[in-house]
Amino acid sequence: MTDGSIPNTQPLDALEELAWRDLARFFVLAPRCLDEDLQRGANMPISTYSALTHLSEAPDHVLRITELANRVYLSGSRMTRLVDALAADDLVVKRRSTSDARGVDVILTAKGLKRLQLAYPVHLHSVRTRVIDPIPRASLPDFAEVLHAIIVALGREREEL
Amino acid sequence: MTDGSIPNTQPLDALEELAWRDLARFFVLAPRCLDEDLQRGANMPISTYSALTHLSEAPDHVLRITELANRVYLSGSRMTRLVDALAADDLVVKRRSTSDARGVDVILTAKGLKRLQLAYPVHLHSVRTRVIDPIPRASLPDFAEVLHAIIVALGREREEL
DNA sequence: TAGCGATCAATGCTCGCGCAAGCAAAGCTC
DNA sequence: GAGCTTTGCTTGCGCGAGCATTGATCGCTA
Numbered sequence: 001m002t003d004g005s006i007p008n009t010q011p012l013d014a015l016e017e018l019a020w021r022d023l024a025r026f027f028v029l030a031p032r033c034l035d036e037d038l039q040r041g042a043n044m045p046i047s048t049y050s051a052l053t054h055l056s057e058a059p060d061h062v063l064r065i066t067e068l069a070n071r072v073y074l075s076g077s078r079m080t081r082l083v084d085a086l087a088a089d090d091l092v093v094k095r096r097s098t099s100d101a102r103g104v105d106v107i108l109t110a111k112g113l114k115r116l117q118l119a120y121p122v123h124l125h126s127v128r129t130r131v132i133d134p135i136p137r138a139s140l141p142d143f144a145e146v147l148h149a150i151i152v153a154l155g156r157e158r159e160e161l
Numbered sequence: 162m163t164d165g166s167i168p169n170t171q172p173l174d175a176l177e178e179l180a181w182r183d184l185a186r187f188f189v190l191a192p193r194c195l196d197e198d199l200q201r202g203a204n205m206p207i208s209t210y211s212a213l214t215h216l217s218e219a220p221d222h223v224l225r226i227t228e229l230a231n232r233v234y235l236s237g238s239r240m241t242r243l244v245d246a247l248a249a250d251d252l253v254v255k256r257r258s259t260s261d262a263r264g265v266d267v268i269l270t271a272k273g274l275k276r277l278q279l280a281y282p283v284h285l286h287s288v289r290t291r292v293i294d295p296i297p298r299a300s301l302p303d304f305a306e307v308l309h310a311i312i313v314a315l316g317r318e319r320e321e322l
Numbered sequence: 323t324a325g326c327g328a329t330c331a332a333t334g335c336t337c338g339c340g341c342a343a344g345c346a347a348a349g350c351t352c
Numbered sequence: 353g354a355g356c357t358t359t360g361c362t363t364g365c366g367c368g369a370g371c372a373t374t375g376a377t378c379g380c381t382a
Contacts, residue, residue: 015305025315029316047369073186073190076332077332081332100329100377100378101376101378103377104330125170128173129169132177133314134313145300146297146304147184148179149296150183150292153291155190236339239338242362261347265361
C-alpha cells in the first residue's frame with residue numbers, strides 16, 4: 001500500500017462471489033479440459049504444443065531454452081527436460097549457441113513443424129468450442145478489456161502483502 | 162456436432178486472439194499467485210484452504226471424502242492423502258461413517274476452524290487485490306455472465322471431439 | 323587483464339497430483 | 353440369500369513441475 005489505509009478485506013458481495021467462483025472453476029477446469037482435448041486428438045500435451053508454437057513463430061524457428069521457458073511459463077529446469085524429450089523425438093534440435101557458449105539454441109525441425117501443423121486444428125477447435133465461441137461476440141471487447149486489467153494486476157506481484 | 166457441418170476451426174481473429182492469450186495467461190498465473198499469497202501470508206496451500214472452507218460451510222462441519230474431493234476438484238486419492246495430512250495436524254478428524262461403513266466422515270475440529278479463520282482475511286485480500294478489485298464495478302455483471310457461459314461450455318465435455 | 327558477480331543450462335531432489343489396482347461394504351437381481 | 357455390480361476409500365506408482373545446486377561462460381570494472 002502506498003497510503004496507510006487498512007488492507008482491503010471487505011467480504012465479497014453476492015455478484016463478486018459469483019464471479020469469483022466461476023473464475024476459480026475456470027482456472028481449474030480449463031487447463032485440464034484443453035489438455036485432454038489435445039491429448040485425445042493429437043496425442044500431445046499442452047506444454048509441448050506451446051513450446052512448438054513459440055518456436056514456429058520465432059525468427060528462423062530458433063529460441064534459447066530460457067527464452068522458451070519464459071514464453072511457455074515453465075521453469076528453466078523443466079524446459080531443459082522438455083526440450084530433451086522433444087529432441088529425442090526429433091521434433092527439435094539442440095545446438096550450442098555460437099554467440100554465447102553458455103546458451104543452447106533450440107531449433108524446430110521439419111518433423112516438429114509437421115507435428116505442430118497436425119495438432120493445430122485440434123487445439124484450435126478445442127479452444128473455440130470450450131472457450132471462445134461461448135463468448136457472445138458483442139461482449140468480447142469488454143470482456144477482453146476486463147480480463148486484461150486482471151492480468152496486469154496479477155503481473156505486479158509482490159508489493160505489500 | 163449435431164448437424165453435419167465442418168468442425169469450427171476458423172482461426173481466431175485479432176480480438177479473439179487477444180482475449181485467448183490473456184485467458185491462457187490467467188489460468189497459468191492466477192493459481193500460482195493466489196497460492197503464493199496464501200502460503201506467504203498464512204502458511205497454507207490453496208488445496209488445504211479450500212478443503213477447510215468447504216467443511217466449515219457444511220452442516221455440522223462434516224463431509225465425506227468423496228464429496229470433499231468433488232467440491233475441491235481433486236481426485237479421491239489425493240483427497241485421502243490431504244485429509245490424512247490435515248488429520249495429522251488435528252485440523253480435522255476422520256471417523257468411519259455410521260450409516261455407511263464404506264464411507265469416512267471428515268469432521269472439522271475447533272483447531273481447524275481457528276486456522277481457517279486466520280487464513281481467511283489473507284486469502285480474501287489476495288483475491289480482492291489480484292482479481293476482483295481490478296474489475297470495474299460497472300463491468301462486473303456482464304463479465305460474470307460471460308464467464309459463466311464459458312464454464313457451462315467447459316462443463317459439457319466429451320461430445321464429438 | 324584479473325577477478326567478481328550475473329547468467330545459462332543441467333541435474334538431483336522433492337512435492338503435488340492422477341491413475342490403476344485392490345479391498346471392503348452396500349445394493350441389486352433372480 | 354448367493355452372486356454380480358457398484359461405490360468409497362486406500363495404496364503403489366509414475367509423471368509433470370519447481371527449487372537448489374553446480375559448472376561453465378560472459379561481461380563489467382578496477
